[in-house]
Amino acid sequence: MLDAGIFMQNAGKIYRNQNGDKCALRDITLSIRPGEYVGLMGMNGSGKSTLARLCNGLLVPTAGKVYVNGLDTRQAENLQEIRQLVGMVFQNPDNQLICPVVEEEIAFGLENLGLPLPEIRERTAWALEIMGLTALKQHAPHLLSGGQKQKVALASVLAMTPAYLVLDEPAAMLDPVSRRELLQHLQILNRREGMTIVLCSNEAEDFMDADRLLVIDQGSIYLQGTPPEIFVQGTELAAIGLAQPEFYRLRQRLADTGWPVAEINNLTDLVDLICQP
């Protein structure tokens, strides 16, 4: 268990409260390898947020084990190291920005790590640069747009140079343009910087760049495979309240009416086929 990666062994999570126990996750076994882009798709309440929080020890499993680069998340003394390894971006951009100025926000994690000032400056400047936020560094977060806030949140996590980036519905509160931009950033980080990415969402369109997709339902892994393998299973997805991406739905409908579309894997080719004279 000393390999690099996030490993879950029969991990389960039960929330206890006065209304009785609620099982959020049961018997999850999975591994996330360095450099992978993994999607977690599921409805609200499916357990994907719980799964995301298991990755950096914000929650610890009530059954089974979770290891990050060989570190057991149940051991409190590992937590600082685990959280430095696993950066986390949350859904609500307003509730994850802590400081009154963008620049300080990005330095927040670095200050916590006790880095010397020159290094804090250097890494802050780098993170601002990579997210295209340099012009906003003296701004107050509440004056930024939702998309900009979420970029600040991402930059402040990147400044800590995590090995894994876990994002819990980061685009849920964004407008379509900011959403696309954020996803583009993730793709670039994964392809160019080799960053491991775990993205949670209930929107199938968000996972077009993912290497692997896990569909979570009622606390268990319901389907897994590459996004194209999953997206063709329209009936299975609909059964748990999820929708196929538009492209797959269209291709399915065309195939049902006898069009030769089985070999076509992108929208441009599909358009070319339909528009043939």
Added chain:
Amino acid sequence: MTGIKLGQYVHGNSLLHRLDPRTKIICCAIIVVAIIINYRWFYLLFFALLMAAAIRASGMDTRFVLGSLRSIRSLLLVTFVFLAVLTPGQPVWTLGILQVTREGLTMGVVNLLRLIILYLGSMVLLMTTSPMKLSAGIDWLLLPLSRLKLPVHNFSTILSISFRFIPTLIDQAIAIQDAQRSRGAQFDAPRLGMRLKSYLAILIPLFEASLLRAEELGEAMDSRCFSGHPNQLRMDRLQFQAVDLYILIFMLGLLAAGILIPILL
């Protein structure tokens, strides 16, 4: 939220804006001490005029700030009336069991002036210092306390989170108010009871939302290894210049004068 709000930072480039926040905070502390230990009328009047001059020099809307004194008029009035009536001494008027005394009137005027000076002083501090600089200044001034093993950095984090969330909470309160109004809450009802009830309908959801927000914020802080750290980047921005020194010397001179006047006269 637009327009100038009382006590909120207004961007500017006056001498007062450029002063080190530490200088301004220490000056405010000096003023508090000075007007407590010496309450001769000319000394207090001098400070009141000094505050007016500071407001003028900072380029703030003088009429707006002085006009805002009206918002604390009931506090001023109650202070004055209570002191005038309750201080024992030589009676001036008698109204039944109530006696307005000569000493009472003097104390009333003195405390009225004190309150006005404190109010104007804090306005100058808040309206010429950005929250960022203010919290850097407070952080720095609290540093010595960390020697006593007090969790100073936690305190400054609390402070900076408050500064960060004040505008967010105001926006949310407005959103909730609009939501409640659209369901028929009467914020301008003629009856006070009805009005209070309407405001309660803002407070409760706002409180609940804040708890939720606090929980999520806690997760975000934990995820970034929060440990109660010194804020180096923020402190590094503080710049103590010659003019800060002159102003501090001037204020200390005033304080010394306040101590010496009662001894010498």
